[in-house]
Amino acid sequence: MNSNNNFKIPPSIFNAFEICKYQAWLMQHGIIADQHNSFIEIGRLLDDTTYKRDRKNIILAGFPAKIDIITKNNGDYLIVEVKKSSKSLDSAIWQLKYYLYILRKKDLIFKAKLKIPEERKNYNITLDKNDIVEIDRKLDKIKIIILQDLPPNKKRIKFCSACGHNEFCWA
Ligand code: SF4
Numbered sequence: 320m321n322s323n324n325n326f327k328i329p330p331s332i333f334n335a336f337e338i339c340k341y342q343a344w345l346m347q348h349g350i351i352a353d354q355h356n357s358f359i360e361i362g363r364l365l366d367d368t369t370y371k372r373d374r375k376n377i378i379l380a381g382f383p384a385k386i387d388i389i390t391k392n393n394g395d396y397l398i399v400e401v402k403k404s405s406k407s408l409d410s411a412i413w414q415l416k417y418y419l420y421i422l423r424k425k426d427l428i429f430k431a432k433l434k435i436p437e438e439r440k441n442y443n444i445t446l447d448k449n450d451i452v453e454i455d456r457k458l459d460k461i462k463i464i465i466l467q468d469l470p471p472n473k474k475r476i477k478f479c480s481a482c483g484h485n486e487f488c489w490a
Pocket residue numbers: 339341342473474475476478479480482483484485486488489
């Protein structure tokens with residue numbers, strides 16, 4: 320499959336797919352997470368209070384990616400993603416790599432950093448050739464699954480209790 324066909328997959332769905340394919344399908348089909356979920360509220364609180372000085376909340380034109388922070392540091396452009404914990408560290412890293420991938424497609428070379436302020440952790444994220452191949456592979460797989468009429472099977476995972484779709488899935 321030509322990966323360009325997948326290029327418009329939003330980072331939010333790319334990220335969800337890393338954790339739960341069922342949730343990625345729900346998001347693609349417009350089934351929105353419970354906005355009163357307390358973990359979402361913790362996320363909002365972080366959104367309002369952490370790194371307030373730097374926060375830009377920019378949506379770059381041309382692709383659906385909302386980036387927490389964009390800043391310039393020693394001549395380098397830097398995007399920053401802020402997470403409330405390292406519980407889903409792998410998916411957070413891939414989300415940032417996906418941002419870098421999208422920007423790279425537009426000939427924009429950025430650096431990236433993942434910050435987890437409550438754990439006082441920072442990670443520098445890069446995108447190499449192997450990552451690009453892996454992202455193309457992931458996009459092909461995501462597109463096949465989320466565009467199906469029926470969702471993939473759901474299963475309980477450790478993230479269910481903190482998931483905004485919990486009530487929809489398991490009530
Ligand atoms: S509650 Fe669990 S199964 Fe349902 S969408 Fe969330 S993570 Fe996936």
